[in-house]
Amino acid sequence: MIHLSTTQIFLMIFIPGLITQILRALPFVVFGRRAISPMIRTLGAPLPFAIMAVLVVYCLKSIPTGSLKENLELLAAVLLVAGLHLTKKNTVLSISVGTVFYMVLVHIV
């Protein structure tokens, strides 16, 4: 249970929210008004490909410290999602089947 005043609770949501929104706004505040330099423009194109790869690793960041069982469950589910997506090419199907499979592994095995 939470033992904080309403003001404290408010601040603990408001302050990180403010920081997150400043981080989101910063590129637009810095570069948003002037003409965009060719360097920034060429950077915008390859960046998504790199960031998505980073985000996949971010989701799997528990692996170096995880147990063998946890890691095998995670890898099995990731392989299932990848396999489904490569063969069926249906995002909703890959995601939902993969997640149900993972949750079954986590809860039952």
Place this chain on the structure above:
Amino acid sequence: MCEFRYAWKRALPILLTYFFLAAGFGIMLQQAGLGAGWAAFASIFIYSGAFQYVVVSFLTAGTSLVTVALTALIMDSRQFFYGFSFLEDFRKGGWKYPYLVWSLTDETYALLTSLVIPAELNRPTVEFWVQLLSQLSWVLGSVFGAAMGAAIPFDFEGIDFLMTALFVTIVIDQWKRSANHFPALLGFGSSIVFLLLVGAANFMLPTLVFTTVILTVSSRREAKEAIDDPS
């Protein structure tokens, strides 16, 4: 309304993912003693999935505001890098511009950068609907979770795999669509190296800074070669 229909269909994987992920957040918040109002406030104002989960544990532990602020800064530093892909797009959005900046998340960034939006559709309008629907689903999910709380007879452990699965499908789509795999390989390589070097809590910021610097240098060289060799 063509933009709305296009956006709705493309955003569906995010809408499903967000609803359940946010419901998990709402349930955690309710179990900690806070209701639907707080859930809605956090989901509208912070709107950052992973961090909202952390906020619940901070609230329960009574963590100091300085720690909360620093964690937000480190965990959400990745948000800073997303804007660069939409500097020109969002500006064309008119009154939608502030909201487009406000509601750009991991998942909407991923989806929007992988969409090949037909030329007859207005880009900022498509982006606006994708982001608004996504946040609506996130807010509704968290309110639902907080209102139902323990009444939902279900253990949500493992539901966060939705996010992993979504990202895996996007990386596969991007990989097939792109001829140049260097950025993706750079992303994988540098994040794995930094994860092993500095650990799960701290690897995102160095990874993103390193990746951005390398991509800047290499795209600069490409731009220069293109000028030197106009063939």
